[in-house]
Amino acid sequence: MFHMFIDTEYAPEKCSLCSGTGHDGSGTCEACGGQGDVLVAQPAIICPLCNGAGYLEIGMCRACGGSGWALL
Numbered sequence: 001m002f003h004m005f006i007d008t009e010y011a012p013e014k015c016s017l018c019s020g021t022g023h024d025g026s027g028t029c030e031a032c033g034g035q036g037d038v039l040v041a042q043p044a045i046i047c048p049l050c051n052g053a054g055y056l057e058i059g060m061c062r063a064c065g066g067s068g069w070a071l072l
């Protein structure tokens with residue numbers, strides 16, 4: 001029943017962790033791998049845990065992998 005996967009569309013959205021630059025403070029951004037954007041299932045949903053920031057007080061948001069977008 002692989003038709004289940006066809007409905008989902010993905011589009012590049014700006015990486016919140018690096019603000020689209022592809023770099024964080026120390027090097028290549030972990031969330032996007034240096035791309036500056038990440039593929040997000042559409043419609044894109046802001047990560048509810050970090051509110052789209054990509055990080056929390058304790059560090060990178062693990063719910064979204066730092067991208068700031070909910071990964072579905």
Ligand SMILES: [Zn+2]
Pocket residue numbers: 015016017018019020021022023029030031032033034035036037
């Ligand atoms: Zn990034």
Ligand SMILES: [Zn+2]
Pocket residue numbers: 047048049050051052053054055061062063064065066067068069
């Ligand atoms: Zn998050």
